[in-house]
Amino acid sequence: MKRLIRWYLFLFLLLVLAGCGGSNATPTMTPAPVVTGVAAAGSPLVGRVFLKDSSIPAKELSMPLAPDGSFQFNLNGLTAPYILRAVGKSSGHIFALYSFAPTAGIANINPLSSLAVTLAYGSDNLASIYSSTDAVGMQTITRALGDAIITVQTALRPTLVKFGAESVNFLSAPYVANHRGIDLFLDNADISISNGIVTLSDLTANSSVPTTLSGFVVGTFDFIPNPVTSAGTVRIFPASASINTGASVTFSSRIIGSDNQGVIWRVVEDGGGSITSSGVYTAPATSGTYHVKATSVADPSRSASVSIVVNAANIIMIVPTATPGEFSLIAENFSGIGGVEITITYDISVLANPRITQGAMLAGTMFFQNTRYTANSVKVTAASINAINGSGNLATVSFDLVGAVPSTPFISQYKLAKVSPPPTGPGSGSPAPDQPPAPSAGGSVPSSGGAGTAPI
Structure with a gap:
């Protein structure tokens, strides 16, 4: 019996000690949300x-x-x-x-x-x-x-x-x-x-x-192709360009996943044109294919290049169509042209009775034709207050065939004029509405079927 009492007393003391120890424990802190x-x-x-x-x-x-x-x-x-x-x-x-x-x-x-x-x-x-x-x-x-x-x-x-x-x-x-x-x-x-x-x-x-x-x-959208692009990669936009000699195009760049978007621009080829620090490229006077390179400022080991095709500007050609005796007067890479004057010479022993039809490139211009400019030539003249740009058909020249083997007419002389900005300042006047722009010095193409490039 005494042993049992001592056992209960021992348990009681343990509980008391545990309670005392708990009162001194550090309370658990709930973290702030x-x-x-x-x-x-x-x-x-x-x-x-x-x-x-x-x-x-x-x-x-x-x-x-x-x-x-x-x-x-x-x-x-x-x-x-x-x-x-x-x-x-x-x-x-x-x-x-x-x-x-x-x-x-x-x-x-x-x-x-x-x-x-x-x-x-x-x-x-x-x-x-x-x-x-x-x-x-x-x-x-x-x-x-x-x-x-x-x-x-x-x-x-x-x-x-x-x-x-x-x-x-x-x-x-x-x-x-x-x-x-x-x-x-x-x-x-x-x-x-x-x-x-x-x-x-x-x-x-x-x-x-x-x-x-x-x-x-x-919907579902797959808008980024494989392979995916790693961070730090340099991209140039547009990815390529085709412009005329002397013309300009603006490039932009992006460095994927970089806070430093700075690049250094340069033209790879000597004589291949110039480019500004903001990406404005100006083509040289010589046609060809050139390259522009952008190098990351943050990581000079990262760069990208794009190619630029520079085309000779303001080319005029005369080419036969599928119809016998019919020829197209074609413009290639016109840029800022406000007036054209083209003389076409032909062989009267095989071609006769010339007729001229205005082409789509000259739609909306003041268009003049002279089918009796000389005994063996015709003249096409057009003027516009808006620039004529791009490539396409200037006019179609048709003949009656009088010889067994027709020959292709050739451009014997041409003149082109640039569109001039409107005059400004006191006393500036406007040209008469029916007055075409004054042509620049032109050129001649003595060979049959040749093309002329205006020196403007």
């Missing part, structure tokens, strides 16, 4: 991030984004759900992107999250709901956000699968701006929504696919 995430559009956004809660009136927090695009908001004293907005610069472009957090947790901000919130809300006017914090709209997004994320993943699956990102929850999964997976997809792609139109852009090809919001919901 937070919303965290990364704001990126391929590269991390450099700017600020904002969060609004569902209080009435709404409470707003803001902070600068960390260098890796990350942020964290303490939610103490705030009411769920929360709408987020990030404004900043990524890869040389300004973005205003949105996201949403039904509760504490991860809420990444990127073009895909903006698209998902737009679909959940049913409108692309996210700036309005952010500014007003409409309680009904906030609850609508809360209920529909999960389905909206699945809709985005399904619609973009043919493209996302190329990046191994078809199953990634771009909004609530941990995100690292490391140019891999979903982040590499955002290096290569741009997604914008405006006035009910979703525009899916391939930044590596400077091409876009537009669709309505309703069309996006039911």
